[in-house]
Amino acid sequence: xxxxLERFKDEIAGSVSCFDRLILQGRxxxxxxxxxxxxxxxxxxxxxFDFLQWASPITDAIKAxxxxxxxxxxxxxxxxxxxxxxxxxxxxxxxxxxxxxxGLVWIFSALEPCTTYAPKYNPDRKRPYMSxxxxxxxxxxxxxxxxALGLCxxxxxxxxxxxxxxxxxxxxxxxxxxxQAGIANRQLDNAFVEIGDWKKAxxxxxxxxxx
Numbered sequence: 001x002x003x004x005l006e007r008f009k010d011e012i013a014g015s016v017s018c019f020d021r022l023i024l025q026g027r028x029x030x031x032x033x034x035x036x037x038x039x040x041x042x043x044x045x046x047x048x049f050d051f052l053q054w055a056s057p058i059t060d061a062i063k064a065x066x067x068x069x070x071x072x073x074x075x076x077x078x079x080x081x082x083x084x085x086x087x088x089x090x091x092x093x094x095x096x097x098x099x100x101x102x103g104l105v106w107i108f109s110a111l112e113p114c115t116t117y118a119p120k121y122n123p124d125r126k127r128p129y130m131s132x133x134x135x136x137x138x139x140x141x142x143x144x145x146x147x148a149l150g151l152c153x154x155x156x157x158x159x160x161x162x163x164x165x166x167x168x169x170x171x172x173x174x175x176x177x178x179x180q181a182g183i184a185n186r187q188l189d190n191a192f193v194e195i196g197d198w199k200k201a202x203x204x205x206x207x208x209x210x211x
Contacts, residue, residue, distance in 0.1 A: 013194070013195075013198075014195060014198030014201075015198065016174075016192060016195060016198055016201045016202050016205055017202070017205065018170050018171060018174050018205035018208065019170035019208060019210060020169070020170070020171065020190070021167065021168075021169055021170075022167070022168050022169070022170055022210060023165060023166070023167050024165070024166040024167075025163060025164065025165055025166075026163065026164035026165070026166065027161065027162075027163045027164070028161065028162070031160060031161035031162070032161050032163070033132075034117060034129065034130045034131055034132050035129070035130075037117050037130040037160075037161065038128075038129045038130045041054065041130070047128075048119045048128035048129060048130060049119045049128060051117065051118075051119050051130065051160075055159065055160045058160070058162075059158045059159055062140075062156065062158045062162075063138075063158060066107065066109075066140050066142075066156070069104065069107070069142070070107050073103070073104040075104065075106065075107055077107045077108065077109055077140070078106075078107070078108040078109070079108070079109050079110070080108050080109070080110045081110075085110075087108075087141070090106070090108075091105065091106060091143055091151070094106050094143075095151070100145055100150070100151070101145065102144075102145045102146060102147045103144060103145060104142065104143075104144045105143045105144055105145055105151070106141075106143040107140060107141065107142055107143070108140075108141050109138055109139065109140050109141070110138070110139055110141070111136050111137070111138055111139075112136060112137070112139045112157075113134065113135075113136055114134075114135065114136065114137045114139070114157050114159060114163075115132055115133070115134055115135075115161075116132075116133055116134075116135055116137065116159050116160055116161070117130040117131060117132060117133060117160065117161075118130070118131050118133040119131075135159075137157055137158055137159035138157075138158045138159075139155055139156065139157050139158065140155070140156045140158070141153050141154075141155055141156075142154045142156065146168070147176075148173060148176065149168045149170075149172065149173050149176075150168070150169065150172025150173055150175065150176055151168075151169065151172055152166065152167060152168040153166075153167050154166050154167075155167070169190070170205075170208055170210075171187065171190055171191075171192070173208065174192075174201065174204060174205050174208070175187055175192075177204045178195065178196075178201060178204065181200065181204065183195065183196045183197050183200060183201065184196035185201070
């Protein structure tokens with residue numbers, strides 16, 4: 001990158017480095033592996049082969065809560081069937097109509113791959129256990145605008161072990177920080193093409209704490 005900047009220094013107005021995409025995974029450790037799931041159920045007196053009966057009410061509760069959030073925000077949950085559906089294009093359309101003020105923006109659901117469990121019986125140890133299994137389950141994507149981070153989303157699976165995924169783009173955070181500091185800036189897709197004070201922008205970017 002340093003060589004590129006030097007080579008085209010007469011054509012480059014300035015540069016700033018910052019985090020591109022930040023993805024955080026959320027999980028419950030005891031439910032995140034087969035033996036842990038087995039212990040969790042056994043400790044609570046739940047039969048291993050009753051796993052489906054145990055998990056189904058939680059799935060129903062997640063769906064009901066998603067519907068409640070949508071209703072409270074005046075939104076409808078879109079179900080996406082196409083694999084090549086461009087979420088970015090859709091969210092741009094929504095934001096153009098809605099504006100970028102903080103709050104819930106859009107919710108959609110899609111059937112996507114996930115890792116879950118299946119009950120099995122171990123004849124050697126003479127006991128049932130939970131085994132990892134790849135399947136598909138319904139996922140919800142909650143897109144929202146945060147006052148500091150800008151556009152983010154939370155991906156919520158509806159099936160055990162319920163691994164969450166949070167996404168934000170620190171470019172959007174930097175743009176908001178620049179606006180608050182009164183520094184002119186303009187983004188094109190995921191890049192800054194104009195910044196009024198590149199040095200100050202880099203100082204602000206360096207202050208982002210991803211820890």
